[in-house]
Structures are given as C-alpha cells and as structure tokens.
Amino acid sequence: xxxxxxxxxxxxxxxxxxxxxxxxxxxxxxxxxxxxxxxxxxxxxxxxxxxxxxxxxxxxxxxxxxxxxxxxxxxxxxxxxxxxxxxxxxxxxxxxxxxxxxxxxxxxxxxxxxxxxxxxxxxxxxxxxxxxxxxxxxxxxxxxxxxxxxxxxxxxxxxxxxxxxxxxxxxxxxxxxxxxxxxxxxxxxxxxxxxxxxxxxxxxxxxxx
Amino acid sequence: xxxxxxxxxxxxxxxxxxxxxxxxxxxxxxxxxxxxxxxxxxxxxxxxxxxxxxxxxxxxxxxxxxxxxxxxxxxxxxxxxxxxxxxxxxxxxxxxxxxxxxxxxxxxxxxxxxxxxxxxxxxxxxxxxxxxxxxxxxxxxxxxxxxxxxxxxxxxxxxxxxxxxxxxxxxxxxxxxxxxxxxxxxxxxxxxxxxxxxxxxxxxxxxxx
Amino acid sequence: xxxxxxxxxxxxxxxxxxxxxxxxxxxxxxxxxxxxxxxxxxxxxxxxxxxxxxxxxxxxxxxxxxxxxxxxxxxxxxxxxxxxxxxxxxxxxxxxxxxxxxxxxxxxxxxxxxxxxxxxxxxxxxxxxxxxxxxxxxxxxxxxxxxxxxxxxxxxxxxxxxxxxxxxxxxxxxxxxxxxxxxxxxxxxxxxxxxxxxxxxxxxxxxxx
Amino acid sequence: xxxxxxxxxxxxxxxxxxxxxxxxxxxxxxxxxxxxxxxxxxxxxxxxxxxxxxxxxxxxxxxxxxxxxxxxxxxxxxxxxxxxxxxxxxxxxxxxxxxxxxxxxxxxxxxxxxxxxxxxxxxxxxxxxxxxxxxxxxxxxxxxxxxxxxxxxxxxxxxxxxxxxxxxxxxxxxxxxxxxxxxxxxxxxxxxxxxxxxxxxxxxxxxxx
DNA sequence: AATGAATGAGCTTTCATTCAT
DNA sequence: GATGAATGAAAGCTCATTCAT
Numbered sequence: 001x002x003x004x005x006x007x008x009x010x011x012x013x014x015x016x017x018x019x020x021x022x023x024x025x026x027x028x029x030x031x032x033x034x035x036x037x038x039x040x041x042x043x044x045x046x047x048x049x050x051x052x053x054x055x056x057x058x059x060x061x062x063x064x065x066x067x068x069x070x071x072x073x074x075x076x077x078x079x080x081x082x083x084x085x086x087x088x089x090x091x092x093x094x095x096x097x098x099x100x101x102x103x104x105x106x107x108x109x110x111x112x113x114x115x116x117x118x119x120x121x122x123x124x125x126x127x128x129x130x131x132x133x134x135x136x137x138x139x140x141x142x143x144x145x146x147x148x149x150x151x152x153x154x155x156x157x158x159x160x161x162x163x164x165x166x167x168x169x170x171x172x173x174x175x176x177x178x179x180x181x182x183x184x185x186x187x188x189x190x191x192x193x194x195x196x197x198x199x200x201x202x203x204x205x206x207x208x209x
Numbered sequence: 210x211x212x213x214x215x216x217x218x219x220x221x222x223x224x225x226x227x228x229x230x231x232x233x234x235x236x237x238x239x240x241x242x243x244x245x246x247x248x249x250x251x252x253x254x255x256x257x258x259x260x261x262x263x264x265x266x267x268x269x270x271x272x273x274x275x276x277x278x279x280x281x282x283x284x285x286x287x288x289x290x291x292x293x294x295x296x297x298x299x300x301x302x303x304x305x306x307x308x309x310x311x312x313x314x315x316x317x318x319x320x321x322x323x324x325x326x327x328x329x330x331x332x333x334x335x336x337x338x339x340x341x342x343x344x345x346x347x348x349x350x351x352x353x354x355x356x357x358x359x360x361x362x363x364x365x366x367x368x369x370x371x372x373x374x375x376x377x378x379x380x381x382x383x384x385x386x387x388x389x390x391x392x393x394x395x396x397x398x399x400x401x402x403x404x405x406x407x408x409x410x411x412x413x414x415x416x417x418x
Numbered sequence: 419x420x421x422x423x424x425x426x427x428x429x430x431x432x433x434x435x436x437x438x439x440x441x442x443x444x445x446x447x448x449x450x451x452x453x454x455x456x457x458x459x460x461x462x463x464x465x466x467x468x469x470x471x472x473x474x475x476x477x478x479x480x481x482x483x484x485x486x487x488x489x490x491x492x493x494x495x496x497x498x499x500x501x502x503x504x505x506x507x508x509x510x511x512x513x514x515x516x517x518x519x520x521x522x523x524x525x526x527x528x529x530x531x532x533x534x535x536x537x538x539x540x541x542x543x544x545x546x547x548x549x550x551x552x553x554x555x556x557x558x559x560x561x562x563x564x565x566x567x568x569x570x571x572x573x574x575x576x577x578x579x580x581x582x583x584x585x586x587x588x589x590x591x592x593x594x595x596x597x598x599x600x601x602x603x604x605x606x607x608x609x610x611x612x613x614x615x616x617x618x619x620x621x622x623x624x625x626x627x
Numbered sequence: 628x629x630x631x632x633x634x635x636x637x638x639x640x641x642x643x644x645x646x647x648x649x650x651x652x653x654x655x656x657x658x659x660x661x662x663x664x665x666x667x668x669x670x671x672x673x674x675x676x677x678x679x680x681x682x683x684x685x686x687x688x689x690x691x692x693x694x695x696x697x698x699x700x701x702x703x704x705x706x707x708x709x710x711x712x713x714x715x716x717x718x719x720x721x722x723x724x725x726x727x728x729x730x731x732x733x734x735x736x737x738x739x740x741x742x743x744x745x746x747x748x749x750x751x752x753x754x755x756x757x758x759x760x761x762x763x764x765x766x767x768x769x770x771x772x773x774x775x776x777x778x779x780x781x782x783x784x785x786x787x788x789x790x791x792x793x794x795x796x797x798x799x800x801x802x803x804x805x806x807x808x809x810x811x812x813x814x815x816x817x818x819x820x821x822x823x824x825x826x827x828x829x830x831x832x833x834x835x836x
Numbered sequence: 837a838a839t840g841a842a843t844g845a846g847c848t849t850t851c852a853t854t855c856a857t
Numbered sequence: 858g859a860t861g862a863a864t865g866a867a868a869g870c871t872c873a874t875t876c877a878t
Contacts (some may be wrong), residue, residue: 035863042862
C-alpha cells in the first residue's frame with residue numbers, strides 16, 4: 001500500500017530539480033505523482049506547504065548531523081569535525097537553496113513561507129544551535145580559544161557553508177567533492193588560525209603608522 | 210523628451226527590488242513607468258528580455274563595490290577597515306536579494322545571465338579580488354597573520370556578509386544599522402581572533418583524549 | 419448511543435446560521451458534527467436533502483413566535499406590548515437571516531421549500547395571525563384607534579421588525595440590546611402617533627396650495 | 628462600437644434572473660456577453676464588483692426618485708406622494724433583493740460587498756435621506772403631525788416597502804400592480820392614521836383595567 | 837511611437853461525492 | 858453503520874501578448 005503523501009513529496013522533489021519552481025504547476029505534480037490534483041490539497045494545506053515539506057525532508061539529514069554534533073565533543077580534531085559539519089551543511093543545502101530562493105522570488109510564497117516557519121517554530125537559528133553548543137563545549141575543554149564567542153563563530157561557519165553552496169549553485173561552479181572539500185578546508189583553516197598577527201592576544205593592534 | 214525605454218527599465222528595476230520577479234506583471238511595470246502596457250513590446254521582444262536587461266545592469270554594478278578598498282592599506286585598524294567592507298557588501302546586496310532570488314526562479318534567465326557573465330568576465334571572484342589584494346598587502350605590512358591565505362580569508366568575509374544580507378532580507382529580520390553593525394563586528398572579531406586555542410601556532414592540536 | 423442523524427442536522431443548523439450556505443462544505447459539517455464526511459451520505463441522499471431538512475425545521479418553529487400574544491390583550495400599555503412583540507420577532511429572525519438568504523441563493527431549495535409550506539399551510543400570514551387577532555381585540559377594547567385595519571397594522575409591524583433584523587444582520591451593525599430596543603421604540607411610537615397632523619380624523623388633508 | 632462593459636453588465640443582469648447567483652459562473656457571464664472571460668476582470672475588480680454594479684444600475688432609478696422627493700413638498704396629498712415612493716422602492720427592489728440576499732449567503736461575497744459599500748460610501752441610510760428631508764419639510768408645512776420623528780418615519784416606510792418586496796419575492800406571491808398598490812395603500816393609511824385611539828394627543832394611554 | 841481593450845490558456849484551489857476497508 | 862483517502866470537474870482569477878486605432 002503506497003503512501004500517496006510520500007509519493008507526492010517525492011514527485012515534487014524530482015520535478016523541482018528538473019523544472020525549477022517558477023514553472024512547476026500543481027497539475028504537473030499530480031501527473032508526476034500519478035494522483036488526482038485534488039489529493040494534493042487533502043495532504044497539504046496549499047502548494048507552499050508542499051514545497052516546504054520537500055525542503056524540510058531534504059534538510060532533515062543536515063539537522064540531525066548538527067543536533068548530534070555535541071556527541072563529537074573531544075573526539076577527532078576540531079578541524080576534522082568542523083570540516084565535516086561544513087561539508088554536511090553544504091551538501092544538504094546545495095540543491096535546496098535555489099528552491100528556497102525561488103519561493104522568495106514570489107511575494108505570496110515568501111509571505112506564506114514565513115508564516116509556516118513561524119507556525120512550526122523553525123528558522124536557521126534553531127539549526128545552528130547544535131553547532132553553538134558543540135563549540136562552547138570544546139571551548140570549555142580548552143580545544144577552542146576562550147577569546148571567541150561560540151554563537152558568533154557558529155554563525156560564521158553556517159553562513160559560509162550556506163553561501164558557498166548557493167554561490168556554487170548560482171554560478172554553476174564545478175562541484176566535485178574534492179574541490180568542495182578543499183575549499184571548505186581552506187575556510188576552516190582561516191577561521192581556526194585567525195587573521196590577527198601571531199603575537200596577538202585577542203586584542204587588535206592599532207596601525208603603527 | 211524622456212526616453213521611454215530607460216523609464217521602463219528603471220521602473221522594472223525598482224519593482225523587482227521591492228516585489229520580486231514572480232508576481233511582477235507587465236501591467237505593474239507599465240503602471241510604474243507611467244506608460245501603456247503595449248509600449249513594452251515596442252522596446253523589448255518580450256518580458257524576459259526586459260527583465261534580463263535590468264538584471265544585467267545590476268550585475269555590472271556589483272563588481273565596483275570593493276574596488277577602492279586597496280587604498281585603505283595601512284590606515285585605521287584592520288578591524289575597522291574590515292567592518293566597513295563587510296558593511297558595504299551587506300548594504301550593497303541587501304537590496305538586490307530579490308533579484309538574485311529571481312535568477313534562481315527562472316531557469317532561462319539564469320542561463321542567459323551566466324553566459325553574459327562568462328563573456329564579459331564578470332563574477333564574484335572578480336569582485337573579491339580587491340579584497341584579496343588588500344588583505345595580502347596588510348599581510349606584507351605585518352598587520353595580518355602570515356598563516357592565513359588571503360584569498361580564502363577574502364572569500365570568508367565575502368560569503369559571510371552576502372549571506373547575512375540574504376538572511377536578514379528573506380527572514381524579514383529587523384535590520385536597523387546598529388544591529389547590523391554589531392553583528393558584523395562580532396563576525397570580524399571571530400575571524401580576527403581565530404578559533405584555535407591561544408597557544409596556537411597555526412597548527413591544530415589533537416584531542417588529548 | 420447518540421443518533422448521528424440528529425447530530426448532523428444540529429451541526430448543519432448551527433453552521434448555517436453562522437456561516438451561510440454558499441461556503442458551507444460537507445467537510446465543515448462533518449467536522450462540526452464530529453463524524454466522517456462519508457457518513458452524511460448514509461443518512462441523506464445528498465447535501466441538498468440535508469440542508470432542506472434543516473431549513474424545514476427552522477420554518478416549522480417560526481410560526482410559534484406570536485402564538486401567545488393574544489393572551490396579553492388589555493394588559494400593560496399597548497406600546498409596551500407592541501415593543502415586546504417587535505423585539506421578539508426581531509430576535510427570532512436575526513439569527514435565521516443567513517438561512518433565509520440561502521433560500522434566495524439556491525433556486526431548487528427555494529422551490530421545494532415553497533411546496534412544503536403550501537402543503538402544510540405554513541407561511542408568514544399564519545404567523546402574523548396572532549398579532550392581527552391581538553390588535554383587533556385591543557381595538558374592540560378601545561385601546562387602539564378604530565380607524566386602522568388590524569391586518570394592515572399587523573403586517574406593518576411584522577415587516578418592520580423582520581427587515582430591521584435583516585438589515586442589522588447583513589450590514590453588521592452593532593446590535594446591542596439597548597440600541598435595538600430604542601430603535602424599536604421609535605418605530606412603535608411613529609406607528610402609534612400616526613403621521614397625519616394632530617387635527618386628523620383619519621382623513622387626509624389636501625395641500626392648501 | 629458596442630461598449631463591452633455595458634454588454635457584460637447586461638448579460639449578468641439577464642443571467643442573474645434566469646439562473647440565480649449561486650449557480651452563475653464568470654464563464655457563463657463571458658459566454659452570455661460574447662466576450663473573453665478575462666475581459667470581465669479588465670472592467671471589474673472581481674465578480675463581486677460586477678454583481679454589485681448590476682444591483683446599482685437597477686437601484687439607480689429608485690435613488691433618483693428618492694432624491695427628487697423634496698421637490699414634491701407641498702404638492703398632491705401626502706398619501707399620494709408616499710404611496711408613490713413606496714411603490715417605487717418596492718418595484719425597484721423586487722428583483723434586486725434576492726440577488727443581494729444571495730450575496731449574503733456567501734460569506735466571502737458578503738464581506739466583499741460590505742467592503743465595496745464602505746469604499747463607495749453607500750448604504751440604505753443614504754437612500755433614505757431624501758425621504759427624511761421630505762417628511763421634515765412637510766412637517767414644517769403642517770401637513771404632517773409634529774409628534775413624529777421624520778427619521779424614524781422614513782425608516783418605517785423604507786423597511787416596509789423593502790420587506791414587502793422581499794416577502795412577495797420569497798413567497799412568490801402574485802404581484803400584479805393592482806394588488807401591490809392596494810397593499811401599499813393600506814400600509815400608508817395605517818401609518819398616516821396612527822394606531823393610538825382617536826382622542827390621543829401623542830401620549831399613550833395606560834390600560835384602564 | 838503609443839495606447840489600452842481584448843484575448844484565452846493556464847493557474848491554484850474548492851468541494852460534493854464515491855468507495856475500499 | 859462508519860471512516861477518510863481519493864477523485865475530478867469546475868470555480869474564480871491572472872497575465873503575457875496582440876492588435877486596431
């Protein structure tokens with residue numbers, strides 16, 4: 001007994017990738033799923049909610065990784081852990097970001113999207129929480145500098161990986177895994193090392209001029 | 210005699226920023242430009258061509274954002290300079306977020322845009338170049354750590370500010386200048402200080418397990 | 419064991435009053451009754467039959483409104499009695515306005531309703547009868563002018579109160595009891611005093627030109 | 628050169644009478660008018676506004692009569708003038724009332740209808756104004772009792788004629804002009820004479836019992 | 837060049853009704 | 858009797874585009 005709700009979500013996911021959101025109609029979705037158009041509205045309040053469900057499904061894996069991150073506290077190197085996190089966020093969002101952006105290109109969908117997120121108490125801050133907790137824990141273990149603010153650092157990592165994915169997708173950069181990982185490694189390296197000169201103590205030097 | 214072609218483009222640009230592409234109708238554009246709907250089709254083959262013209266103009270402007278940065282080498286504190294840069298990128302992108310999103314929503318527009326950018330050698334890497342040059346110069350002056358890769362660092366700064374702007378725009382966060390600047394300051398602070406513990410030498414410690 | 423047929427009818431009645439017919443769906447009804455949508459079709463041939471059953475019940479009740487009025491003959495003041503009557507008619511109809519409107523909206527329902535009313539000798543003239551009898555009795559007691567036709571007067575009172583209720587309901591006027599009573603009082607006062615000049619004898623003066 | 632806006636209104640008017648509102652679709656209207664469906668939305672904001680326009684067109688005549696009523700001050704007999712007014716209101720609303728009621732059976736149309744009325748500053752009080760002014764003027768001339776409130780009296784007349792029309796339409800009473808005029812004559816007679824006993828002075832007697 | 841009325845295909849959404857369980 | 862997932866035929870409305878003037 002096939003679950004039509006799942007079938008609809010899967011068909012939407014498939015069509016979203018081949019056609020894009022702007023040209024995707026509920027008729028296409030129904031045809032693609034092999035069900036009546038009306039059934040969509042039995043399982044989802046409206047088209048926006050269906051699209052949102054697709055995005056959620058995709059993001060779920062990322063969310064799990066971030067939530068389980070605190071379990072990694074003290075294991076491996078920090079750099080290894082962070083690279084893994086950034087890679088997960090990157091991969092989890094590479095295909096989703098254009099869909100989300102598409103929704104924001106449509107005023108009506110945009111508004112509805114924000115409503116749904118409010119209803120379900122979702123938002124990127126929620127997703128980042130696990131990362132923030134992890135960083136704070138590593139900081140307490142002395143594996144991270146006491147000078148940084150875990151929340152700000154988590155935000156930086158999040159923003160970099162999301163925007164990388166978005167940028168690569170928008171510019172259609174080659175995205176073989178080796179390149180992605182090398183790039184991420186560079187970013188993490190930069191964030192770990194810090195840009196201030198090596199004699200720094202967390203205070204920023206004035207120009208000597 | 211005002212040039213109606215220009216007037217139409219300007220109105221489209223304005224409306225694209227405030228309303229996004231998906232619900233922007235030729236009627237809206239005509240009304241916004243104060244001309245008849247039919248006139249659009251005298252000046253442009255179709256709606257897509259008009260939109261394309263507008264987006265192209267925006268992309269042309271983007272690369273100028275960071276051109277003047279190298280002039281700041283050695284002046285002020287690094288932190289001050291970087292905060293100013295991030296703020297500039299943030300503000301410059303905040304308003305074109307709906308246009309960027311629109312490109313994700315319309316596959317044909319997206320593809321044409323990429324072709325043009327390739328032809329004319331545009332693209333974010335170009336825009337970041339000024340920032341990279343600046344960072345390298347400061348590094349030579351000893352005002353930045355020798356351990357970082359200027360290109361990677363420039364990328365980090367770029368990605369963070371763009372994605373901040375997108376996030377704030379799309380999630381309809383409050384964006385008064387004070388909040389934006391505080392946020393940016395936190396990010397720069399994190400990047401300057403680095404996340405590795407204070408005895409770091411650029412090498413990453415293993416977990417002591 | 420509660421009788422689901424009755425439960426469905428009650429829920430429909432309630433919803434018809436608050437929401438009107440046109441947007442009242444079988445889903446709403448089922449939800450309101452706490453049963454499955456399909457069950458409606460076990461108890462009623464189709465939606466029309468269910469609605470019909472409900473409207474019929476309302477019409478049955480309406481004629482009782484004025485039955486007790488003749489009992490008031492000679493008691494209180496006429497004005498008090500009439501104000502009470504108008505208020506009763508007003509209140510009794512205020513809540514069924516959406517149902518009356520629904521009959522105008524659905525031709526089939528309208529026709530069936532008329533047939534039933536003819537068959538069973540229902541109708542507003544029947545309902546007004548009590549009022550007419552009352553007025554005639556008061557006229558015989560000398561408490562009402564001998565110049566009026568009790569039937570016409572009863573009709574006037576009836577029409578005014580019904581239409582007041584409709585108007586207030588449809589225009590979403592504020593309808594606190596004080597306002598309603600003041601309004602009714604004005605109408606009764608007008609009807610009691612009569613519009614002809616005070617030297618009137620029931621005959622209408624010509625303009626003196 | 629036929630005016631399509633008028634053609635659409637006329638077709639709607641025609642179809643409204645034969646089919647009723649509940650089953651009247653925009654497709655039917657377009658077909659009936661011989662134009663494209665989209666054209667309706669070029670001339671009217673939505674279906675509600677079109678329907679409303681039809682009602683307005685019909686009511687316009689009534690409105691004119693009421694507004695010109697003050698010109699009749701002092702001419703003919705009061706009774707003649709009032710009978711003419713009530714007859715005009717009755718005739719002008721006989722076919723309109725069911726349409727208006729139908730709109731109120733549909734929650735969405737109801738709300739939209741009230742919006743439109745607010746936008747255009749319409750409402751029954753506006754229509755009654757002319758009648759109120761007329762009554763007040765006749766009162767000053769001594770042709771109407773000084774004991775009545777012109778506003779309340781105007782309301783009574785209005786409510787009676789509207790509800791008569793509605794009642795006759797709903798009950799499908801015979802409505803040949805002779806019957807209608809006789810009925811109206813009875814109502815006016817009642818209102819003129821007043822219901823209080825002939826020795827009245829405008830004060831209401833207590834029951835002597 | 838400029839207008840704006842007119843088109844018509846296509847969109848999302850609604851909803852009475854059916855039917856396997 | 859009772860369920861609720863599933864249907865599919867509309868419904869109201871949108872909008873890029875055309876064309877007579």
